[in-house]
Amino acid sequence: MSESGPRTDGGTETGTGTGAAPAPTGRRLGGAAVGRWLFRAGVGVVFAFLLAPIAVVVATSFAETGSLTFPPKGLSLRWYGEFLGSSRWRRAALNSLVAAGGTTVLATVAGTTAALGVSDLGGSREAAVLGLAVLPLLVPGVVLGSSLLVFLGEFDLQQTYMAVVAAHSLWATPLAFSVVRAALSRFDPRLREAALDLGASPFRAFFEVVAPNIRSGLFAAALIAFVVSLQEFIMTLFVSGPDTRTVPVLAWNSLRGSLDPLVSVVSTLLVAAVVVAVAVGAAVAGLERLATDT
Amino acid sequence: MSDADAVGEGRPSRPALPSLPAVTRTRLLLAPLVLFDLLAFVVPMGYLLRVSLSERSTRQALVRGTWSVDGYRFLLESSLLRRVFVFTVLFAVVATLLAVGLGTAYAYAAWQASGAVRTVLLAGIVMSMFTTLVVKLFAALVVFSPNGVVNDALVASGLVGTPLRLINNEIGLVIGQLYVVLPYTVLSVYSVLTSLDEHLVEAANDLGATPARAAREVVLPHAVPGMAVGGVIAFAWSAGAFAAPALLGSKSELTVAVEVQNRLTSFEYPVAAALSVVLTTVVLAVLAAGLYGLRRRGGGHDV
Numbered sequence: 001m002s003e004s005g006p007r008t009d010g011g012t013e014t015g016t017g018t019g020a021a022p023a024p025t026g027r028r029l030g031g032a033a034v035g036r037w038l039f040r041a042g043v044g045v046v047f048a049f050l051l052a053p054i055a056v057v058v059a060t061s062f063a064e065t066g067s068l069t070f071p072p073k074g075l076s077l078r079w080y081g082e083f084l085g086s087s088r089w090r091r092a093a094l095n096s097l098v099a100a101g102g103t104t105v106l107a108t109v110a111g112t113t114a115a116l117g118v119s120d121l122g123g124s125r126e127a128a129v130l131g132l133a134v135l136p137l138l139v140p141g142v143v144l145g146s147s148l149l150v151f152l153g154e155f156d157l158q159q160t161y162m163a164v165v166a167a168h169s170l171w172a173t174p175l176a177f178s179v180v181r182a183a184l185s186r187f188d189p190r191l192r193e194a195a196l197d198l199g200a201s202p203f204r205a206f207f208e209v210v211a212p213n214i215r216s217g218l219f220a221a222a223l224i225a226f227v228v229s230l231q232e233f234i235m236t237l238f239v240s241g242p243d244t245r246t247v248p249v250l251a252w253n254s255l256r257g258s259l260d261p262l263v264s265v266v267s268t269l270l271v272a273a274v275v276v277a278v279a280v281g282a283a284v285a286g287l288e289r290l291a292t293d294t
Numbered sequence: 295m296s297d298a299d300a301v302g303e304g305r306p307s308r309p310a311l312p313s314l315p316a317v318t319r320t321r322l323l324l325a326p327l328v329l330f331d332l333l334a335f336v337v338p339m340g341y342l343l344r345v346s347l348s349e350r351s352t353r354q355a356l357v358r359g360t361w362s363v364d365g366y367r368f369l370l371e372s373s374l375l376r377r378v379f380v381f382t383v384l385f386a387v388v389a390t391l392l393a394v395g396l397g398t399a400y401a402y403a404a405w406q407a408s409g410a411v412r413t414v415l416l417a418g419i420v421m422s423m424f425t426t427l428v429v430k431l432f433a434a435l436v437v438f439s440p441n442g443v444v445n446d447a448l449v450a451s452g453l454v455g456t457p458l459r460l461i462n463n464e465i466g467l468v469i470g471q472l473y474v475v476l477p478y479t480v481l482s483v484y485s486v487l488t489s490l491d492e493h494l495v496e497a498a499n500d501l502g503a504t505p506a507r508a509a510r511e512v513v514l515p516h517a518v519p520g521m522a523v524g525g526v527i528a529f530a531w532s533a534g535a536f537a538a539p540a541l542l543g544s545k546s547e548l549t550v551a552v553e554v555q556n557r558l559t560s561f562e563y564p565v566a567a568a569l570s571v572v573l574t575t576v577v578l579a580v581l582a583a584g585l586y587g588l589r590r591r592g593g594g595h596d597v
Binding site: 052139255 | 319320321323326327331333337338339342396399403413415416417419420422424427428432434435437438473476477484485488505506527533534536551554555558563566567570574577581
């Protein structure tokens, strides 16, 4: 369904864009052309609005001076050196990797097994599990963070890695679940049936028949879980402590103080991580599916 | 086929396992997700509800074992908190309308484009979606501040005399929130557009419709379920907005989520919990209404 093949030339020739902006019929072609260009310019502005600020931040990370100006005065890697020299930031980077690793494992396993099992339920029980799986995504992060803080606080488990991984998995698991479910919907279940009929154990059938066929979906699920964990900070703000604080949380705390060039450096590194992740994901699963399956 | 009936009603394609009864297999497969959601979501949320029904105290964050509706009464009686609620809802509505409008236009442009343009538009939106919120908001702060890039350019070009105030006010809040929700509205509209047969647009053009009319009368109706899903997500997240208001707003633009954190850090657990419960209820009610409306319209599309 999300797989739309290469478009036919006819479609693009005749359909090149104009907006939903009302263009009175009966106008000369010139009016339509103006509308078309206005629409394109508008979309261009939205594109720039979303991405240009990130480019500006990347540029400021190479500044020589301590103030955030654009274009930066002089180029240097000075702030990258400061970043590597800071034990606080190194610790945060390590914490981020631990949290993302834990979240990837938990979310991918829970999401994949649930995606495999849920379609067997059918009816209202399937709907109930789907609802439970997706619901945490729709509850405000501050509320989830507060509930984990207050609840885990009863057992002195707040500020542990476990708390951070649990918080991140609340959002990563539903995404992993729906990505694997979308991949499974393209998988022919008769293949698995055949493997079982030929005497394969259920585990062998999964690892040798099902998994290779939904490989790109499994990979995308793990990747998305990793990225979600890497970028989450609202719940983490509530459940992490000085020893478990992740990079975005430390960046947030530094932002509340003053505009620190180190935050530009950290932002650049996080953006680079995401560029790599999206590029790898697009190469493995296809950009179209990355955009429509989540 | 013979064991299909053991699996479920009218689902012929899934066989039961030879060794494991089908029901056991299904339960085992669902166990990790259900257990996790119970432990990390249902029980903590239940506990938060319980905390919201505890007595307020000036001496400790939480008086265990007490029952009281003081937290909720305080929400009703405090004019500050009433203002915070009204402001949050208005803010969420504005952010949602903008996100759905801009998102639909962007999705339509990406759907219409081909080749490199389409790849760039899609990659841009996926990039933005996956970029850490902190980075996006920090970037917005740098670009839209009084001495930021946008104001420098506006002043230099002579369009404005003095820098515009784009942050630390309502405008900043909405700008910041768009970075959070716009990628999702774009992608939810885009994903329904991919199921639209392009030949319908061609047919409309052949029958003499202008491209704008074809967009309005053929593409737009098809996009409505995606716009609704995107709008519901945008509203839910904007009503619970925390980061954009905390960073790009001032003290006079408090949202409920920011207030929850304020009350938590000043150890007023029952009030913080009551705020959370009411906020979650409002968000879920809007979601339920949105999904109900979609289902009645007949357009099924899950998030």
